[in-house]
Amino acid sequence: MQPTKLLYLEDFTQLESTAQILDISEENGKTVVILDQTIFYPQGGGQPFDMGIITGKSGIFMAEEVRFVEGTVKHIGNFSRGSFTSQETVHCSVESRIRTINSRIHSAGHVIDMAIHALKLNWIPGKGYHFPDGPYVEYSGKVDAQNKETLQKDIERIANEFVQENRETTLVFNGPTRVVMYGDFGIPCGGTHVSNLSEIGKITVRKIKIKSDVIRVSYAVEGV
Numbered sequence: 046m047q048p049t050k051l052l053y054l055e056d057f058t059q060l061e062s063t064a065q066i067l068d069i070s071e072e073n074g075k076t077v078v079i080l081d082q083t084i085f086y087p088q089g090g091g092q093p094f095d096m097g098i099i100t101g102k103s104g105i106f107m108a109e110e111v112r113f114v115e116g117t118v119k120h121i122g123n124f125s126r127g128s129f130t131s132q133e134t135v136h137c138s139v140e141s142r143i144r145t146i147n148s149r150i151h152s153a154g155h156v157i158d159m160a161i162h163a164l165k166l167n168w169i170p171g172k173g174y175h176f177p178d179g180p181y182v183e184y185s186g187k188v189d190a191q192n193k194e195t196l197q198k199d200i201e202r203i204a205n206e207f208v209q210e211n212r213e214t215t216l217v218f219n220g221p222t223r224v225v226m227y228g229d230f231g232i233p234c235g236g237t238h239v240s241n242l243s244e245i246g247k248i249t250v251r252k253i254k255i256k257s258d259v260i261r262v263s264y265a266v267e268g269v
């Protein structure tokens with residue numbers, strides 16, 4: 046199978062596109078649709094997958110799950126009507142409410158990175174979890190347990206200052222690498238992001254948890 050062209054890497058504001066059907070198969074009682082190109086974000090980098098609708102001449106497909114498997118994006122779900130034919134041109138539409146929430150939560154994680162960088166804590170970013178049910182970012186580094194509460198407030202305050210600066214996010218391509226610029230702060234990341242940091246809304250740093258040398262910063266964004 047040829048690799049799927051990842052349109053969301055070039056423009057994460059694009060929620061509608063056309064694509065060509067390359068393959069339709071069955072897997073575990075679900076239908077898997079492979080396209081030549083996609084705007085659907087497959088789960089990865091701690092960010093949940095997009096959902097949405099793929100519409101063709103004689104079929105409507107509900108994409109309930111999107112996964113990246115060896116260069117190919119699998120759109121997994123069910124036909125609510127008809128089916129597609131091979132090579133057919135279809136219309137893809139990403140559910141904007143879910144994408145917006147995912148991008149806001151994901152971008153907030155990077156803004157927390159920026160705040161930690163600004164505080165010169167020398168923490169090394171590790172895993173991120175950007176799901177609505179309790180997002181967090183993890184770091185390896187040192188922190189004095191007594192300073193935890195002050196730190197929590199400082200990170201929250203600085204993160205919200207970045208949000209209020211209305212920084213635009215822009216894309217810089219360097220060969221195969223894409224760097225997302227949050228103002229002057231560069232982030233090499235393949236996820237979807239807000240176009241302007243103000244779209245994130247207020248960030249709350251809920252908790253800092255230290256377990257051996259892993260520091261977990263749990264956060265929330267306004268209204269999620």
Ligand SMILES: [Zn+2]
Pocket residue numbers: 090151155234235236
């Ligand atoms: Zn990211």
